[in-house]
Amino acid sequence: MTTFNDFKLERSVIQAIQDLGFEEATPIQSQTIPEALSGTDLIGQAQTGTGKTAAFSIPLIQKIEKEEQKIVSLIMAPTRELAIQVAEEINKLSKFKGIRSLPIYGGQDIVKQIRALKKKPQIIIGTPGRLLDHIRRKTIKLNDVHTVILDEADEMLDMGFMDDIQSILKLVPEERQTMLFSATMPPNIKKLAQQFLTDPKHISVAPKKVSSPNISQYYIELHERQKFEALGRLLDMESPDLAIVFGRTKRRVDELSEALKKRGYPADGLHGDLTQNQRDQVMRKFRDGSIDVLVATDVAARGLDVSGVSHVINFDLPQDPESYVHRIGRTGRAGKEGSAWTFVTPRETDHLHFIEKVTRHKIFKKPLPSFSEALEGKQKIMAERLLNVIQSKEFTQYKGISIQLLEEYDSVDILAAAFKLLTGDDKQEVRIQLTPEEPIRGKKKRQPFRRRVTSSNNGSSKSGGGYKSNYKGNSYKGSGYKGSNSNSKSSRTNRFNEGKGEKKQYQKAGRHI
Structure with missing residues (x-):
C-alpha cells in the first residue's frame, strides 16, 4: 500500500490531500507521482475515474513556487466541463499553498477571461481552441512554461484538435516536462508523443476488463x-x-x-x-x-x-x-x-x-x-418518504383534516388515495412525441417510387415527384406508438389509383415493378 506521505511532499500539499479524505494512492497515482516529481516526460494510460487528475496535479503543485508571477504550467483538456473540473481539483489540492489556476474555455466571455488573466495565474487549464484565441491576442504567453499536460489526449484528437495542439506545443520552450494522459493509445497518440515527448516513461494501469467490475x-x-x-x-x-x-x-x-x-x-x-x-x-x-x-x-x-x-x-x-x-x-x-x-x-x-x-x-x-413492477417501485419510494415524515413528527398542522376524514371514510381507503396522489397516478396520461431514430447498422427497406400527393387531411403539400416520408407523426402514448395514417376507404382508393398510374409510367419507360 502506497500512502501520500511516501512521496515526501511538502506539508501544505499533504494537508490538502488529507482534507479531501485521500489516504491510499491509486495505482496510477503511486506510479505517476514519483516520475512526475523527477521531471521525466511520461505517458499515463488509464481509464477515467482512476484518479489521474490528482496523479498529475499533486506533483505540479509541489513544484510551483507560490511567489511565481507568470504562467509556468499549461494543461490542455478536450471539453469545457473537464477543464473546469481539473481546475476545481487543483484549487482543492493547492488551497493551503496558495497556487493560482484559471480555466480557459470557449463559451465564456473572453473579456472576462482576459480580466482574470491579469491576476497572474501560474496554471492555465484550457481547451485548445480558446487557448489559441488568447495566444493570438497575446493575452497568454507561453515563454515561461516548464510543464505541459495533455489530459484525455485521445478524446482531444477524436474531436479534431490535433493541429491546434501541435500549434500550441510548438510555442512552448523545448526545455520542459510533458505529460500525456490517455485511456487508449491509437496511432495518432503515438505519433504525437514521438513528436513532442523526450524519452517518455510509459505507465499503464489499464484493467484486464475494460469496464468496471462494480x-x-x-x-x-x-x-x-x-x-x-x-x-x-x-x-x-x-x-x-x-x-x-x-x-x-x-x-x-x-x-x-x-x-x-x-x-x-x-x-x-x-x-x-x-x-x-x-x-x-x-x-x-x-x-x-x-x-x-x-x-x-x-x-x-x-x-x-x-x-x-x-x-x-x-x-x-x-x-x-x-x-x-x-x-x-x-x-x-x-x-x-x-x-x-x-x-x-x-x-x-x-x-x-x-x-x-x-x-x-x-x-x-x-x-x-x-x-406492476414500475408501480411497486413507485409505491416503495412513496412509502419510504411517508415513513420519513412520520418519524420527523412534522405534520401537526394536518391532524385536524386527518381526523375529519377518518370519521367519514375507511383509513385504508384514505391511505390508498394518498398513495395515488403521491405517485402521480391521478394525473391524466400525457401524450409524448419523440422523433424516431435510425438504428445502428439498420438496413433501410427499399421503398417503391411514389408521387407525393397531398390531401387536406394529412396537411402535406403537393410538390411533384418524390418519396413519401416513412415516418408520419408518430407519438408515444402509454406503451406504444399511435400512428396518424388514415385508413379510410377513399384514402386506400387514392393510393391504389396512384399505384396504377405509376405502373403505367414505368411500363412506358420499359421498366417493370
Whole structure:
C-alpha cells in the first residue's frame, strides 16, 4: 500500500490531500507521482475515474513556487466541463499553498477571461481552441512554461484538435516536462508523443476488463416505439439516486428531457448547443439533487465527474465500444456499485454483442419492466418518504383534516388515495412525441417510387415527384406508438389509383415493378 506521505511532499500539499479524505494512492497515482516529481516526460494510460487528475496535479503543485508571477504550467483538456473540473481539483489540492489556476474555455466571455488573466495565474487549464484565441491576442504567453499536460489526449484528437495542439506545443520552450494522459493509445497518440515527448516513461494501469467490475450491466431488447415507456418504468422500478440517460443526438436529448418533465420526472438536458451559463445551471441542479435525471449526449458528458450517480441508461445504443465504456463509467465510481441499462432494438443486437466482445464483460438480458413492477417501485419510494415524515413528527398542522376524514371514510381507503396522489397516478396520461431514430447498422427497406400527393387531411403539400416520408407523426402514448395514417376507404382508393398510374409510367419507360 502506497500512502501520500511516501512521496515526501511538502506539508501544505499533504494537508490538502488529507482534507479531501485521500489516504491510499491509486495505482496510477503511486506510479505517476514519483516520475512526475523527477521531471521525466511520461505517458499515463488509464481509464477515467482512476484518479489521474490528482496523479498529475499533486506533483505540479509541489513544484510551483507560490511567489511565481507568470504562467509556468499549461494543461490542455478536450471539453469545457473537464477543464473546469481539473481546475476545481487543483484549487482543492493547492488551497493551503496558495497556487493560482484559471480555466480557459470557449463559451465564456473572453473579456472576462482576459480580466482574470491579469491576476497572474501560474496554471492555465484550457481547451485548445480558446487557448489559441488568447495566444493570438497575446493575452497568454507561453515563454515561461516548464510543464505541459495533455489530459484525455485521445478524446482531444477524436474531436479534431490535433493541429491546434501541435500549434500550441510548438510555442512552448523545448526545455520542459510533458505529460500525456490517455485511456487508449491509437496511432495518432503515438505519433504525437514521438513528436513532442523526450524519452517518455510509459505507465499503464489499464484493467484486464475494460469496464468496471462494480457496474452491473443489463440490456433490454425492445422496439423503438417502446423505449420511452420502458424508460419511465425503469426509473420507477429502480428508483435511482442520480441517473444519466444518454441520447444519440441533441434533438433527442431535448425531446427526451421535455418528455420526462411532462411525465413529472425531475429531469433536464445537457448538450453542446446550450450556452455555458445554461450548462452550468443544469450541472448545478444535478449536483445538488434539484434534478435526479440528467439527459445528455456523449460530447456533453465527456469529463463529467459527479459523485453518487447510481444508474446510467443508454436510451440509444452508442456507436462504438469506447463510447459505451465512457458512458457507463459515470457510475460505479470510488468503489461504489452502479447499474448500467441499455435499450437495444432487434437490429442492434449484433452491435451489442460486438461491444461485449471488445469490453470483455457480459451484458445480461432483462425483460421489459412490467407495469406492476414500475408501480411497486413507485409505491416503495412513496412509502419510504411517508415513513420519513412520520418519524420527523412534522405534520401537526394536518391532524385536524386527518381526523375529519377518518370519521367519514375507511383509513385504508384514505391511505390508498394518498398513495395515488403521491405517485402521480391521478394525473391524466400525457401524450409524448419523440422523433424516431435510425438504428445502428439498420438496413433501410427499399421503398417503391411514389408521387407525393397531398390531401387536406394529412396537411402535406403537393410538390411533384418524390418519396413519401416513412415516418408520419408518430407519438408515444402509454406503451406504444399511435400512428396518424388514415385508413379510410377513399384514402386506400387514392393510393391504389396512384399505384396504377405509376405502373403505367414505368411500363412506358420499359421498366417493370
